[in-house]
Amino acid sequence: MSIRSDFPILARQSRGKSLVYLDNGATTQKPQVVIDAIDKYYQQHNSNVHRAAHELAEEATQMMESGRSLCQAFINAESRKEIIFTRGTTEAINLVANVLTQRIKPGQDILITELEHHSNIVPWQMLAERTGANIKAVAITDDGELDLNDAAAKLTKNTALFAFTHVSNGLGTINPAKALIKMAQDVGALTLVDGAQAILHLPVDVKDLGCDFYVFSGHKLYAPTGIGVLYGREALLEALPPWQGGGEMIEHVTLTSSTYQSAPYKFEAGTPNIAGAIGLGAAITYLNQQPIADLVAAEGELIRKALAALQQIEGFQLVGQPTERSAVISFLIEGSHPNDVGTLLDQQGIAVRSGHHCNMPLMTRLGIPGTVRASFSLYNNEEDVERLIAGVQKATTFL
Amino acid sequence: MAVSMDLEELKETFSFFDDWEDKYRFIIDLGKDLTPLADADKTEENLIRGCQSQVWLTHQLIDGKLHFQLDSDAHIVRGLSAVVLIASNEQSAEAITALDLDGLFDELDLLAHLSVTRGNGLRSMIERIKHIAAHS
Numbered sequence: 001m002s003i004r005s006d007f008p009i010l011a012r013q014s015r016g017k018s019l020v021y022l023d024n025g026a027t028t029q030k031p032q033v034v035i036d037a038i039d040k041y042y043q044q045h046n047s048n049v050h051r052a053a054h055e056l057a058e059e060a061t062q063m064m065e066s067g068r069s070l071c072q073a074f075i076n077a078e079s080r081k082e083i084i085f086t087r088g089t090t091e092a093i094n095l096v097a098n099v100l101t102q103r104i105k106p107g108q109d110i111l112i113t114e115l116e117h118h119s120n121i122v123p124w125q126m127l128a129e130r131t132g133a134n135i136k137a138v139a140i141t142d143d144g145e146l147d148l149n150d151a152a153a154k155l156t157k158n159t160a161l162f163a164f165t166h167v168s169n170g171l172g173t174i175n176p177a178k179a180l181i182k183m184a185q186d187v188g189a190l191t192l193v194d195g196a197q198a199i200l201h202l203p204v205d206v207k208d209l210g211c212d213f214y215v216f217s218g219h220k221l222y223a224p225t226g227i228g229v230l231y232g233r234e235a236l237l238e239a240l241p242p243w244q245g246g247g248e249m250i251e252h253v254t255l256t257s258s259t260y261q262s263a264p265y266k267f268e269a270g271t272p273n274i275a276g277a278i279g280l281g282a283a284i285t286y287l288n289q290q291p292i293a294d295l296v297a298a299e300g301e302l303i304r305k306a307l308a309a310l311q312q313i314e315g316f317q318l319v320g321q322p323t324e325r326s327a328v329i330s331f332l333i334e335g336s337h338p339n340d341v342g343t344l345l346d347q348q349g350i351a352v353r354s355g356h357h358c359n360m361p362l363m364t365r366l367g368i369p370g371t372v373r374a375s376f377s378l379y380n381n382e383e384d385v386e387r388l389i390a391g392v393q394k395a396t397t398f399l
Numbered sequence: 400m401a402v403s404m405d406l407e408e409l410k411e412t413f414s415f416f417d418d419w420e421d422k423y424r425f426i427i428d429l430g431k432d433l434t435p436l437a438d439a440d441k442t443e444e445n446l447i448r449g450c451q452s453q454v455w456l457t458h459q460l461i462d463g464k465l466h467f468q469l470d471s472d473a474h475i476v477r478g479l480s481a482v483v484l485i486a487s488n489e490q491s492a493e494a495i496t497a498l499d500l501d502g503l504f505d506e507l508d509l510l511a512h513l514s515v516t517r518g519n520g521l522r523s524m525i526e527r528i529k530h531i532a533a534h535s
Contacts, residue, residue: 015419336473336474337451337452337471337472337473337474337476338451339451339452339473339475339476340427340473340474340475343423343475344423344475347419347420347423354451355451356451369451369452369453369472370451398423398424398427398474399427399474
């Protein structure tokens with residue numbers, strides 16, 4: 001069942017040892033089929049999309065739009081018009097924060113949570129500055145779960161928007177997205193779900209979730225960097241103004257005014273990341289061919305094993321103990337900085353991330369400078385876990 | 400600073416390491432030998448903000464020589480700070496300005512720790528030391 005051999009980079013060495021790649025929360029590796037799809041596009045089909053009347057342009061357009069349809073089906077969106085290509089999660093959130101400017105009134109609340117990545121905090125702070133809205137955040141428990149009572153208290157008729165992460169990138173907490181969306185809808189708030197860490201590990205069905213916006217990055221889903229998706233409900237997208245202006249997004253232009261295309265093109269100014277969209281399509285096609293549920297279950301089993309063994313190590317401190325955990329083990333070694341542990345693991349050929357993981361408010365809330373984060377993907381195996389455990393054990397002898 | 404080694408001794412010691420473990424154990428020990436900064440000196444003004452770990456630097460000009468004190472909340476960065484101090488402490492501003500610290504880190508095979516992606520404040524620390532020397 002292993003898909004490991006589909007990812008050529010996993011055969012390489014790091015620091016003279018076989019690579020153990022456990023930084024999948026930052027980005028995932030790419031299977032050969034994705035690399036080939038990008039290669040083939042540039043070798044045989046490269047052309048600009050949607051405009052030129054020639055065969056190459058037709059092929060490129062068809063390939064890119066097929067990527068859009070694959071994304072639509074992957075998250076069960078109603079229409080392909082609801083899939084907007086962006087550079088990634090961050091740009092998708094910035095797009096929404098910008099086009100909502102006219103809708104937000106001074107004094108309204110924009111609700112986020114203490115678990116959020118900076119990219120689901122800062123664009124809202126900028127929106128609040130433009131509009132005079134207030135930023136509020138749902139508190140977490142010491143275990144790293146959202147305090148649902150606090151969410152209920154902070155979601156009021158004054159809440160314009162509730163933006164929260166599906167899975168915490170720092171702790172791995174899986175949030176009860178559907179319930180949170182329902183709570184927000186009950187007070188008439190718009191909802192945006194940051195799916196960056198969820199998209200590979202959880203089945204995502206935007207119709208079932210009922211959210212207004214769902215955003216994710218291709219590169220955390222075995223696709224290249226520089227391509228991501230903003231899902232938005234079609235009726236809502238049609239009612240919102242464009243963000244960036246330029247080519248591709250217009251219907252008619254005079255020197256003094258323009259009319260715009262409908263969604264998704266209204267939100268895709270300029271030549272898009274064509275190769276990226278094709279790579280994303282190839283990644284989804286690849287995933288559709290795998291027994292995802294079995295792979296995710298095996299990944300969960302690996303993480304349980306890793307957790308059990310790591311917790312036996314003297315000085316190991318697990319950060320975050322959510323009931324529902326996805327693909328992330330965040331920890332500290334007593335008496336040391338996460339950066340020390342990260343460096344000592346790196347020297348052993350084990351790639352993890354150390355630091356605040358763009359979660360500074362979360363780390364402040366937990367009273368720590370950061371964590372060491374081992375984040376898993378569907379290709380990690382028992383050997384990776386054994387090497388991680390031995391690597392952490394060795395690191396503790398230094399500190 | 401309590402590190403009693405001079406730069407030549409440091410380079411010689413590094414030349415004997417044939418695996419990463421000995422080298423990093425030594426770096427961490429170097430850091431442990433640094434006299435810790437008093438909490439009163441760990442001020443916002445003395446803080447060199449790195450992306451991941453924190454480094455504090457103080458300096459005094461005594462008889463034409465710059466005396467630095469460094470501290471960090473991370474063991475390895477403290478140890479690498481000790482390496483910087485061994486090369487730069489108690490020297491004239493001119494001598495510090497002329498120092499090739501990148502060259503030294505390259506020679507010790509530690510250059511990766513100065514890369515921008517490390518974001519550990521070490522690069523900023525060296526820049527601050529050079530800045531102090533340039534304005535002394």
